[in-house]
Amino acid sequence: MSKSAIVIFxxxxxxxxxxxxxxxxxxxxxNISGFSGASGFHSDLxxxxxxxxxxxxxxxxxxxxxxxxxxxxxxxxxxxxxxLTQRLxxxxxxxxxxxxxxxWNRLSGQQTLVNNLLSADALVALDNHSVYSVWxxxxxxxxxxxxxxxxxxxxxxxxxx
Amino acid sequence: MTKPHVVFLAIGFPPASKSSTYRHRAxxxxxxxxxxxxxxxxxxRAAWEQETGIDESLLDGVHPDIKIVELPLFREDLETDIxxxxxxxxxxxxxxxxxxxxxxxxxxxxxxxxxxxPTLCQAIDDIQKMHPIDFVLASPGPYVVxxxxxxxxxxxxxxxxxxxRDGWSVDVLTGEQAxxxxxxxxxxxxxxxxxxxxxxxxxxxxRDAYAQRYPQYAEKMHVFRNGYVAMDLDGYxxxxxxRNTNDPIRFGYVGTLNIVNDxxxxxxxxxxxxxxxxxxxxxATFTIAGHLAAGSSRGTGSKQQLIEKYxxxxxxxxxxxxxxxxxxxxxxxxIALFTAVGAKFVTSGKVYxxxxxxxxxxxxxxxxxxxxxxxxxxxxWAPAHAFDTTSITQAMLRAVDLLDSISVETxxxxxxxxxxxxxxxxxxxxxxxxxxxxxxxxL
Numbered sequence: 001m002s003k004s005a006i007v008i009f010x011x012x013x014x015x016x017x018x019x020x021x022x023x024x025x026x027x028x029x030x031n032i033s034g035f036s037g038a039s040g041f042h043s044d045l046x047x048x049x050x051x052x053x054x055x056x057x058x059x060x061x062x063x064x065x066x067x068x069x070x071x072x073x074x075x076x077x078x079x080x081x082x083x084l085t086q087r088l089x090x091x092x093x094x095x096x097x098x099x100x101x102x103x104w105n106r107l108s109g110q111q112t113l114v115n116n117l118l119s120a121d122a123l124v125a126l127d128n129h130s131v132y133s134v135w136x137x138x139x140x141x142x143x144x145x146x147x148x149x150x151x152x153x154x155x156x157x158x159x160x161x
Numbered sequence: 162m163t164k165p166h167v168v169f170l171a172i173g174f175p176p177a178s179k180s181s182t183y184r185h186r187a188x189x190x191x192x193x194x195x196x197x198x199x200x201x202x203x204x205x206r207a208a209w210e211q212e213t214g215i216d217e218s219l220l221d222g223v224h225p226d227i228k229i230v231e232l233p234l235f236r237e238d239l240e241t242d243i244x245x246x247x248x249x250x251x252x253x254x255x256x257x258x259x260x261x262x263x264x265x266x267x268x269x270x271x272x273x274x275x276x277x278x279p280t281l282c283q284a285i286d287d288i289q290k291m292h293p294i295d296f297v298l299a300s301p302g303p304y305v306v307x308x309x310x311x312x313x314x315x316x317x318x319x320x321x322x323x324x325x326r327d328g329w330s331v332d333v334l335t336g337e338q339a340x341x342x343x344x345x346x347x348x349x350x351x352x353x354x355x356x357x358x359x360x361x362x363x364x365x366x367x368r369d370a371y372a373q374r375y376p377q378y379a380e381k382m383h384v385f386r387n388g389y390v391a392m393d394l395d396g397y398x399x400x401x402x403x404r405n406t407n408d409p410i411r412f413g414y415v416g417t418l419n420i421v422n423d424x425x426x427x428x429x430x431x432x433x434x435x436x437x438x439x440x441x442x443x444x445a446t447f448t449i450a451g452h453l454a455a456g457s458s459r460g461t462g463s464k465q466q467l468i469e470k471y472x473x474x475x476x477x478x479x480x481x482x483x484x485x486x487x488x489x490x491x492x493x494x495x496i497a498l499f500t501a502v503g504a505k506f507v508t509s510g511k512v513y514x515x516x517x518x519x520x521x522x523x524x525x526x527x528x529x530x531x532x533x534x535x536x537x538x539x540x541x542w543a544p545a546h547a548f549d550t551t552s553i554t555q556a557m558l559r560a561v562d563l564l565d566s567i568s569v570e571t572x573x574x575x576x577x578x579x580x581x582x583x584x585x586x587x588x589x590x591x592x593x594x595x596x597x598x599x600x601x602x603x604l
Contacts, residue, residue: 126461128254135251136245145243147457
């Protein structure tokens, strides 16, 4: 199985223990990138095999985060769809996604956020609260998007391999 | 002589990793032994993968002569591919789901599953053409299988029996009436019970409630208790016999944890209190294994998050246990925890398996739970006298006392007591009775 970069897109505050277990239960050859819009991931999780990106930085409220994403999507929708789809295709052609690890970035900014999201192989919503944003991003980028947790991830990985 | 062909509507048959799967498997195997040709109707693997998951090792215990037909029965609400979602769904999931479930009622009076009726009836029609059916056994839930059994009766005069397990018109969790006699469900249930050759339930309490509600069919209503299958515990060795006195005590729970979060918290708080009161429990571990949630909540659900909060108190969640891993899991425990939702109508299937381990059992549930009737004479039982933190703490302390005095003899006595609940014999009796009823009807 080739390595995969996956974005766990979530803003509900799951406990660090849940995220740790979720990540540790996945196959070793899968790279994970996590997004959190609410209070940010705990920095100790960055030491795991996952590379985590905090979209808004600690303290950013959930609604603010979602508004940010929606605003970015609204503004960038048309231009980004074409530009980033092309970029994704090029990345895929060069197999640049294999083993790709997003860098830990406490406050990556909106453009980086969208770029990071779209350079992932799949978007994962951890619960129904995140579905709307993931659904919109998936429509935008034509990326696979799955709800949620470990079984859905494993199912997606098994179908992909 | 041609074997009578029985179609067994057993939604949740192996490899579905569901609590009903063990009863379905035992019944189907017993039907084969009773001389039936058995065809199972089940939902597809893909559907179970989306719900509670699958356990291929469950198929090891399925008789090779059993034919399994997997039907395209899906629950759209459990779909995990977000790109297939409609805008209505992503904007307001609860409203979308309510609308979806209400549409089920156009097919059969059961939300969530009603829309499965046409597929089930079509399967009956198809099988009848290829391999004529002599008998139908339907085991709800979901209760939509009752509609399929009725269809077989109406369209082809095929006799049927019902293995209700729980009850439809009695809410087994609250004890309340689930619907009135004059409701759509009530009229339908009366009709399917009238035509059923035999209807079985998992305990006396449910059977009696049904006999009271439908006295005209009481003679056809019987109790077919759940039990454990000795084969599932092959290789099990009681850990207390191998444990050194200084080793940390291992508490464990295996099963679908279907109690509400508040009750989970009572147990975990009781655990913390017991650790404060007993130095041995302070060093002990508590492993919780099994299903905590179904569908997309698996892996991240609120119950799992709650349990993870107690990780620094020696509590761990180790995930679902495959049938092939069951004996190994129990072999790691010194003390088993039993809990269940509900009260006098609920026995649970897990209690029998727990008793077969011969381990001290901490009981944390409503004291009126029907399972108490089978636990009462179990030699190593430590019940909580109320479903509250203080009582559960006392039960945990009592279980440690039982462990301190445990011996080969007490474990053996406990396992011997449990042997009466090995389900092979009761399943064989169940299947033989059905065969006899069918023969009598043919005369």
